[in-house]
Amino acid sequence: MDPELEAFVPLFPPANLNDPATDRKNFAELAGSVPKPDTSGMTVEDHVVPGDPGVPVRVYRPDEAQGAVVWLHGGGWVMGTLDTEHPWAARLAEAAGAVVVSVEYRLAPENPYPAALDDSYAALAWTAEHAAEFGVDPARVAVGGHSAGGGLAAGIALRARDEQGPAIRFQLLNQPGLDDRQESWSARNFTETPWVNRAKxxxxxxxxLSGQQATPYAAPARATDLSGLPPAYVASAEFCPNRDENIEYALRLLQAGVSVELHQWPGTFHGSQAILTADVSQRQIAELGGVLRRALAG
Incomplete structure (x- = not known):
């Protein structure tokens, strides 16, 4: 493991999701400990996507933006809010020069699948509809997310393809949760990895899923046809249960004729880019922004 990251491992709370209320509290405390982002070069506004229920979103608008990304936070579909994602959404907007629409989708277990997917898809449709108001071309709208949010981004890309929904220019998938079956080598063997392990x-x-059979929109690795999807960037962490399913999904996208950039980050663990003092974390965040900037400008 990267020594700059390893020093922080003892500070992380236990890697489980057995008590959602406590886990959400711990998650919020971790997010609150991250240095605040500089938002002086952008406008930050809260909106509600109309619907039943409405979906809260926070829109980050840099002074000059090439396009927009519907950004879906991590947290195992159980944790995360607009506020906990604020440090990352703002940094992505700055690094990418893009409008970031951060989505507060409904959380499990109170709201199991497909609540989060439906909220995310509604936010995508709303973003495409309002893109011109944000000063961007509706043809330059991407989807992206971290961990569970990366899985949601991949899921709504599949749904948009199948339902002839909003055009998606790019998928930015950072350590996405894609496969509920946990059959890969990393999913079976990473039982003691920090922050996220097999049990978590x-x-x-x-x-x-709350006892439901997973569909490809819930677990995109189950999709049998990946053709016709938007180009993608897929990032994995070396010591992460999701690692092998991330790599396999990227390979399957390539085999289906989808252009893919794949980066497996050595020495990292799931979510370790939150440790901003580490050189590898700084490179990860910069790369996410740079990749999105190029995808929206090209």
Missing amino acids: VASMWGHY
Whole structure:
């Protein structure tokens, strides 16, 4: 493991999701400990996507933007709010020079699948409809997310393809949760990895699916046809249960004729880019922004 990251491992709370209320409190405390982002070069506004229920979103608008991304937070479908995602959404907007629409989708276990997917898809449709108001071309709208949010981004890309929904220019998938079956080598063997391990992944999927059979929109790795999807960037962490399913999904996208950039980050663990003092974390965040900037400008 990267020594700059390893020093922080003892500071992380236990890697489980057995008590959602406590886990959400711990998650909020971790997010609150991250240095605040500089938002002086952008406008930040809260909106509600109309619907039943409405979906809260926070829109980050840099002074000059090439396009927009519907950004879906991590947290195992159980944790996360607009406020906990604020440090990352603002940094992405700055690094990418893009409008970031951060989505507060409904959380499990109170709201299991497909609540989060439906909210995310509604936010995508709303963003495409209002893109011109944000000063961007509706043809330059991407989807992206971290962890569970990356899985949601991949899921709404599949749904948009199948339902002839809003055009998506790009998928930015950072350590996405894609496969509920947990059959890969990394999913089976990473039982003691920091922050996320096999048991925590099982809890995530258990809360999200709530006894339902996973569909490809819930677990995109189950999709048998990946053709016709937008180009993608897929990032994995070396010591992460999701690692092998991330790499396999990227390979399957390539085999289906989808252009893909794949980066497996050595020495990292799931979510370790939150440790901003580490050189590798700074490179990860910069790369996410740079990749999105190029995808929206090209």
